[in-house]
Amino acid sequence: MMRLRNVTTGEVVASSMLRAGKPYAHLLGAIRPKHLNPNEGVWFDDCCVLHTIGMESEIDVIFLDKHQRVLRILCSVPRNRFPVACLAARSVVQLGSRELYNYDILVGDRFALED
Numbered sequence: 001m002m003r004l005r006n007v008t009t010g011e012v013v014a015s016s017m018l019r020a021g022k023p024y025a026h027l028l029g030a031i032r033p034k035h036l037n038p039n040e041g042v043w044f045d046d047c048c049v050l051h052t053i054g055m056e057s058e059i060d061v062i063f064l065d066k067h068q069r070v071l072r073i074l075c076s077v078p079r080n081r082f083p084v085a086c087l088a089a090r091s092v093v094q095l096g097s098r099e100l101y102n103y104d105i106l107v108g109d110r111f112a113l114e115d
Contacts, residue, residue, distance in 0.1 A: 001015070003115075005114055006110075011063050012029040014039050022108065036096035036097070038097075045091055046053045048082070049084065050084050050085075052078065054081060055079040059095060060077070060096070061073070061074040061084060061093065062111065070105060070108060075095050075098070
């Protein structure tokens with residue numbers, strides 16, 4: 001399993017991450033788990049829009065640019081919402097709800113997935 005690190009601060013934000021490379025698979029719900037626990041998440045490449053249709057709980061969302069810098073942060077996005085977007089984003093990180101309240105994440109921070 002991979003870890004999500006805020007490279008700017010050095011903090012590990014989530015220790016159980018999946019990486020999804022096909023954005024259409026997320027829109028179809030093929031990759032996205034129905035529930036994410038704290039410290040779990042999914043990184044979607046080539047993505048700027050997601051939904052929470054069929055999710056069992058709220059999620060936290062981080063939109064990243066092409067250099068994996070934070071563009072937008074959304075905490076506790078309600079279930080059954082479509083769309084949640086940041087058109088300038090190139091990647092989206094989806095985390096268990098309220099996970100981001102534990103960290104001081106700012107627009108411009110850079111993120112990375114690590115083995």
